[in-house]
Each structure stands twice: as C-alpha cells, then as structure tokens.
Amino acid sequence: MSLMNLNDQKSIHSNDERGVATANADVHIALHTTSAQTIMGKLAVLTDAAKYDVACTSSGIDRKGNGRDMGNCVAAGICHSFSADGRCISLLKILMSNECIYDCKYCINRRSNDVPRATFTPDEICELTMNFYRRNYIEGLFLSSGIINNPSYTMELIYQTLYKLRTVYRFHGYVHVKGIPGTDPVLIQQVGYLADRMSVNLELPTAESLEKLAPNKHRKTILTPMRQIQNGIAQGKQELALYRNAPSFVPAGQSTQMIIGATPESDYQIMSVAEGLYDKFGMKRVFYSAYVGVNEDKALPSVQTASPLLREHRLYQADWLLRFYHFRVEELLNEKHQNFNVLLDPKCDWALQHLEQFPVEINRAEYQMLLRVPGIGVKSAQRICKARKSGALNFDHLRKIGVVLKRALYFITCNGKMMYPTKLEENYITRNLLAEHEKLPFDKDGMTYRQLSLFDDAQENAALFGA
Amino acid sequence: MEEYVLVCEDSMEGILTGIYDAYQLKKERGIESHDSIHLAVKEPDTQRLFTQYEHIQTSSEKAGKVTDTMIRQLGNETWYRISMAMASCFEDKADAVYHTIVLGLRVQDRQITDRLQEACVQRTFKCARASENELCHMKQFLRFSELQNGMLYAKIDAKHHVLPFLMPHFADRLPADNFVIYDENTQTFGLHASYKNWYLMQGAALDEGSLVYSEDEAVYQELFKRFCDSIAIESRINPKLQMNMLPLRFRANMTEFQ
Numbered sequence: 215m216s217l218m219n220l221n222d223q224k225s226i227h228s229n230d231e232r233g234v235a236t237a238n239a240d241v242h243i244a245l246h247t248t249s250a251q252t253i254m255g256k257l258a259v260l261t262d263a264a265k266y267d268v269a270c271t272s273s274g275i276d277r278k279g280n281g282r283d284m285g286n287c288v289a290a291g292i293c294h295s296f297s298a299d300g301r302c303i304s305l306l307k308i309l310m311s312n313e314c315i316y317d318c319k320y321c322i323n324r325r326s327n328d329v330p331r332a333t334f335t336p337d338e339i340c341e342l343t344m345n346f347y348r349r350n351y352i353e354g355l356f357l358s359s360g361i362i363n364n365p366s367y368t369m370e371l372i373y374q375t376l377y378k379l380r381t382v383y384r385f386h387g388y389v390h391v392k393g394i395p396g397t398d399p400v401l402i403q404q405v406g407y408l409a410d411r412m413s414v415n416l417e418l419p420t421a422e423s424l425e426k427l428a429p430n431k432h433r434k435t436i437l438t439p440m441r442q443i444q445n446g447i448a449q450g451k452q453e454l455a456l457y458r459n460a461p462s463f464v465p466a467g468q469s470t471q472m473i474i475g476a477t478p479e480s481d482y483q484i485m486s487v488a489e490g491l492y493d494k495f496g497m498k499r500v501f502y503s504a505y506v507g508v509n510e511d512k513a514l515p516s517v518q519t520a521s522p523l524l525r526e527h528r529l530y531q532a533d534w535l536l537r538f539y540h541f542r543v544e545e546l547l548n549e550k551h552q553n554f555n556v557l558l559d560p561k562c563d564w565a566l567q568h569l570e571q572f573p574v575e576i577n578r579a580e581y582q583m584l585l586r587v588p589g590i591g592v593k594s595a596q597r598i599c600k601a602r603k604s605g606a607l608n609f610d611h612l613r614k615i616g617v618v619l620k621r622a623l624y625f626i627t628c629n630g631k632m633m634y635p636t637k638l639e640e641n642y643i644t645r646n647l648l649a650e651h652e653k654l655p656f657d658k659d660g661m662t663y664r665q666l667s668l669f670d671d672a673q674e675n676a677a678l679f680g681a
Numbered sequence: 682m683e684e685y686v687l688v689c690e691d692s693m694e695g696i697l698t699g700i701y702d703a704y705q706l707k708k709e710r711g712i713e714s715h716d717s718i719h720l721a722v723k724e725p726d727t728q729r730l731f732t733q734y735e736h737i738q739t740s741s742e743k744a745g746k747v748t749d750t751m752i753r754q755l756g757n758e759t760w761y762r763i764s765m766a767m768a769s770c771f772e773d774k775a776d777a778v779y780h781t782i783v784l785g786l787r788v789q790d791r792q793i794t795d796r797l798q799e800a801c802v803q804r805t806f807k808c809a810r811a812s813e814n815e816l817c818h819m820k821q822f823l824r825f826s827e828l829q830n831g832m833l834y835a836k837i838d839a840k841h842h843v844l845p846f847l848m849p850h851f852a853d854r855l856p857a858d859n860f861v862i863y864d865e866n867t868q869t870f871g872l873h874a875s876y877k878n879w880y881l882m883q884g885a886a887l888d889e890g891s892l893v894y895s896e897d898e899a900v901y902q903e904l905f906k907r908f909c910d911s912i913a914i915e916s917r918i919n920p921k922l923q924m925n926m927l928p929l930r931f932r933a934n935m936t937e938f939q
Contacts, residue, residue: 346905348855
C-alpha cells in the first residue's frame with residue numbers, strides 16, 4: 215500500500231514495514247501500514263458491517279477548494295456509484311471497528327454474534343479516503359464504529375482519525391461521522407469541528423421499542439448528543455456571523471435514522487416522530503431503514519420476513535412532502551388513518567381526499583398550492599412561477615416544463631379550461647391514476663427483482679415491470 | 682419571403698460568430714425580422730426553396746463581442762445557461778440560442794431563460810438541461826487512474842461537450858494533481874498541471890496501450906471493487922434500480938464495472 219501522495223512529495227511504499235510520510239513539508243509522521251491483503255480483508259469486513267447504515271449523502275454544504283489541499287464540497291451532494299441493490303455510493307462508508315460491547319438484538323455486530331471482527335487504524339482509514347477520493351470514487355468519508363471498551367474511548371479514536379485526516383493528510387472534502395450516545399460531550403464538540411455532518415441514530419421510533427431491542431441504549435442518552443449538536447450548530451452560525459474565520463461546527467447539519475418494521479409502530483407514529491425531529495431538533499434529514507433480518511431472536515420478526523420496502527418508500531415520499539412540499543403529518547395521516555395507502559403515493563392520496571381544493575388554476579395559484587398538485591414537483595412549480603410572470607401558460611407549455619400531465623390533468627386548469635372534460639370525482643380519478651401504474655423502485659408487494667426472476671420467464675418480468 | 686440560413690462551425694465560438702453575422706446580415710440587407718434568419722451547425726440534408734445558405738467563418742473577435750454584450754446585458758446566469766445549451770449535441774441548438782438571445786436583448790430581460798412559453802426558450806432549455814444532466818453524470822461517474830509518474834488519467838465518452846465545464850470542477854478539488862481527462866467523443870483533452878490553470882487541447886492522438894499505471898493502481902482498483910461488492914445488501918439486490926440510476930453507457934469507463 216502506498217501512503218499518501220500529496221503535492222510534490224513522492225509516494226512512499228511500505229509493505230509490512232515502517233514508512234515515513236511527509237504530508238506537509240515540515241511535518242514528519244511515522245506510519246505503520248499493513249499489507250494490501252490485510253487491508254482488503256479489513257475493508258470487506260468493515261464495509262459489510264456498515265452497509266445497514268442508510269445515510270450515504272454528501273449534501274448540505276458548498277465548500278470551494280482552498281487552492282492547496284485536496285477536496286471540495288457540493289451542496290447537492292454527488293453520488294459516485296450505485297451498488298447492486300441500487301443504493302447510492304457517495305461516501306466511503308465503513309466502521310472503524312465492528313467490535314462491540316453492546317448486544318442490540320437487530321444488529322449484525324452485536325456482542326453475542328460470531329462474525330469476523332476487524333479494526334482499522336487511523337492511518338489506514340486516511341489512506342483509503344485520500345486515494346479513493348483522488349480517483350473520484352467517493353465524495354468523502356462516512357465513519358461509524360462499534361463500541362470498543364466504552365463510548366468515549368471509541369469517540370476518541372474517531373476523533374484521532376478525523377484529526378489526522380484533516381490536519382496531517384489535509385483532506386478538504388466531505389466527512390460524515392456518527393455521534394455515539396453516552397460519549398463525553400467534550401469529544402462530541404471536538405469532533406463537530408472536524409466533521410461536515412454528524413448523526414446520532416435514533417435506532418427505533420419509540421422508547422419502548424428501544425428498550426425491548428437495544429437493552430444497552432436509552433432514549434435519553436441518544437437525545438442528549440442530538441441536542442448538543444443542534445445547539446452547537448446554532449451557536450456556530452452565530453459565531454460565523456460575528457467572526458468570518460470562526461471554525462464551523464457540523465456545517466452540513468445533523469441527520470438521524472430509524473429502523474422500520476422491526477417493531478409495531480404505525481406510519482402515523484413514525485412520521486410524527488420524524489416531524490418532531492425536524493421541528494425540535496433542527497434535523498437536516500431523517501432516514502428510514504427497512505428492517506433486514508440478520509439475527510434469529512424471539513423479539514424480532516423472523517429472518518425470512520421480506521423487508522418492508524414499499525413501506526419504506528412511502529415513508530420517504532411522505533418525508534419529502536414534509537421537507538419540500540410544506541405538508542404537515544396531520545394532513546397525511548391521523549388517528550383513524552394510521553398507515554399510508556399501499557396503492558397510491560401520499561400526495562395523490564391527499565389530493566383525492568381533498569378534491570374540494572381542486573382544480574387549481576395554473577396561471578394564478580400560489581406556489582404552495584401548485585406543489586400540492588399530483589404530477590407537479592418542486593422544479594416544475596418553480597418554473598411555472600417564473601414563466602407565468604411574462605405570459606399565460608397552456609398545457610403544451612406545461613408538458614415542456616416537465617409537468618406529468620397524465621397525473622396532473624385531473625387537478626388543474628389553464629386559463630380556466632381543463633385539458634380534457636373530466637369528472638372531479640374520487641372513484642373516477644383513482645381508477646384512472648391506478649391505471650397509469652406508479653413507477654416504483656421495486657414491485658408492489660415489496661418483493662425484489664431477484665426474488666421474482668427466480669420463477670420466471672422474460673415475458674412475465676416484462677409484464678410486471680413494463681421493461 | 683426569402684429565408685436565410687447561416688451555417689456555422691459546431692463550437693461555441695462558431696455559434697457566437699454566427700449570431701454576430703446574423704445581426705450584421707439583417708442590418709446590411711435590411712431584413713425585416715430575425716424570424717427569417719436561422720442558424721445551423723451543419724449543412725442541411727435537403728436544401729429548401731427560397732432560402733439562401735451562407736457559410737460562416739469562425740472569428741474569435743466576433744464571438745468575444747457577442748459574449749461581452751450578453752454578459753453585460755443579460756447577466757452571468759443567462760450566459761451560463763446559454764453556454765450549456767451550446768455545449769449540447771442537438772442540431773437545433775444554434776438556432777434556439779440565437780433567437781433566445783434576440784428575444785432577451787429586445788425585451789431586456791435578464792431572466793429570459795425563464796420564459797418557457799416561448800418556443801426558442803423552450804428549445805434552449807431542452808438543450809441546456811441535457812448538457813447539465815450529462816455534466817452531473819460525468820462529475821459522478823468519471824474515474825481517474827494513477828499513472829506511473831503520479832499523473833491521473835480519465836477517459837470519458839460524453840454525449841454533450843461538457844469537458845470545458847468539467848475541468849473547473851476537478852481543478853478546484855485536485856489543485857495539487859497533474860491530471861488529464863480525455864473525451865473520446867469529441868477527441869478533446871483537458872489538461873491540468875499542479876497548481877496551474879487548466880486548458881483544453883484538440884488534435885492530439887493518444888495510444889491507451891502505451892499508458893503505464895502506477896504500482897498501487899491495481900490495488901486501489903481492487904479495493905474499490907471489493908468495497909462496492911460488500912456495501913450492497915443481499916436481500917435488496919435490484920439490478921433494474923441500479924440500471925436506472927447508473928445507465929450502462931457509463932459503465933465502460935468505470936473502474937468498478939471493469
């Protein structure tokens with residue numbers, strides 16, 4: 215394995231021997247690097263152990279290069295590849311170690327599991343990050359870890375890694391770090407100045423579920439660092455307004471994730487928790503992770519149970535509605551309707567329940583109302599608002615702008631006219647919308663592509679997926 | 682009514698020269714409206730009646746004048762959108778951009794590209810959106826390999842000519858590196874030397890077989906392949922979704938699919 219290769223320094227090779235890296239002309243660090251084969255093995259184990267973590271986004275911050283060091287950040291984030299499950303690969307998502315003192319029932323790395331264990335050294339992580347980034351494989355590092363000895367000890371190791379990455383290897387790209395509940399607040403504070411995003415996993419939607427499945431974790435110890443990070447971000451912004459060069463604290467914001475389907479919460483409960491996190495903790499993102507059975511345990515659904523992918527999809531759709539479409543959870547779900555409609559996306563479902571608010575006149579409706587029309591997304595709504603300033607729009611314009619007319623046509627008028635004579639009636643529209651076949655990233659029953667292709671022939675697949 | 686078609690070179694400079702000459706033609710011959718003048722980036726397959734075809738000699742001076750006027754009167758944002766449209770591979774791009782600029786200068790609207798009810802703006806929008814998507818894809822999927830002398834090399838096959846927009850992105854994130862991006866489609870090289878400005882080069886040939894990769898290159902490629910394999914969750918394997926997100930045409934030049 216080579217060490218870093220920065221600026222005009224020569225790269226240094228050291229196979230199972232001690233090498234010296236000159237990262238910066240005046241800093242000399244002694245590194246001990248293991249052989250390529252060992253790194254391969256570790257990477258496989260520690261990637262495998264990290265794969266159930268969902269957040270792999272590199273978004274939330276625009277940071278230009280400084281003209282000297284490697285790396286910059288793009289606010290929208292960049293996905294560099296897509297793995298065989300269709301999920302985005304944006305960051306080098308690894309665990310520092312999959313050793314763990316905890317015994318959370320749902321977790322593959324729990325103490326009582328007999329799985330191969332490995333631990334990266336800080337230098338190994340730094341080298342991988344630098345070399346992957348330089349080849350445009352990744353946008354940065356996502357570092358999490360099992361608990362070694364105790365939370366503070368683990369966080370300290372993570373801090374050392376980040377410190378090295380930022381100051382010795384001089385990495386200027388994106389870094390996402392997990393905050394470990396129960397850590398000394400001083401460490402969270404220090405890590406926050408080196409990371410772009412931090413996340414503390416909520417793990418499960420309710421405190422009862424957490425108690426049942428993660429006996430070593432407590433709601434309170436999870437919420438404490440979340441609150442600390444939130445306050446740190448707010449304070450950091452204030453300092454930045456006062457002093458231009460104040461160090462930034464978690465500038466890309468905070469996120470969290472919870473497991474869906476391992477415990478009996480309803481969609482309504484889950485979305486209410488998410489809304490609370492957005493409102494009260496200033497979260498940038500809440501991620502939902504369809505439960506994947508990896509452990510046999512009487513407290514868990516059987517390992518054979520299919521992951522609730524459709525449910526996860528509906529939750530993400532609703533999450534989008536909260537964040538970008540100005541919806542509130544109470545509008546989508548309530549005590550009586552606790553779960554999302556399996557057949558229709560939440561926005562369509564809402565529109566059908568509120569036909570009295572339609573049709574909407576494209577040339578006059580407010581932006582917020584345009585957003586609520588099925589078939590009109592954020593970009594289309596923005597384009598409509600800009601374009602109509604200089605003249606009226608008709609249906610042909612809308613199509614060119616990117617509106618999905620076959621969904622929108624039941625809900626809109628242009629200059630007082632509908633596209634076709636249609637009935638504004640729930641059953642009629644529902645029937646027509648269902649006939650359009652919503653594009654899902656998998657089949658409706660939540661089965662995956664591969665499971666289906668087991669029994670099949672090409673024609674049946676084509677019929678199912680319209681391919 | 683007589684129509685005029687100005688055939689210009691398929692490059693930003695060529696199209697901008699065409700726009701300059703179109704204005705001049707209108708003035709010299711007293712043509713009533715810009716509507717009867719069209720720009721094209723290649724000779725049409727069938728020539729139309731009552732149409733005069735003229736070939737435009739690319740001039741960087743004329744192109745510079747049009748650029749200056751546009752930035753001054755329509756602003757940088759419009760200039761960016763229009764440049765993106767000109768980078769696309771659509772044949773109607775020159776005409777779309779020309780008429781969008783005419784309209785923008787006439788009504789003095791710095792947000793001219795928002796007027797999507799105008800046919801020419803729509804076409805410009807379509808062209809710019811296609812290039813922008815391609816640019817995004819290239820930022821995502823381009824892969825560098827390290828050569829023996831430490832230089833980074835990447836090959837892309839871009840549908841639209843986005844290399845000029847791609848170079849600043851990588852120059853900003855890899856200021857210390859010497860790197861080369863080769864666009865097979867337009868046979869253009871983007872070159873960046875450590876801590877220097879980047880530039881484009883055309884007309885050179887590259888023998889890929891003669892490239893010698895660094896000792897570590899194979900190791901890192903293998904590591905990344907392992908990483909991509911291990912990160913997928915078996916029970917969620919979904920090639921169709923992967924295909925939607927990462928179309929096959931990009932994979933030929935991507936490390937993890939080689």
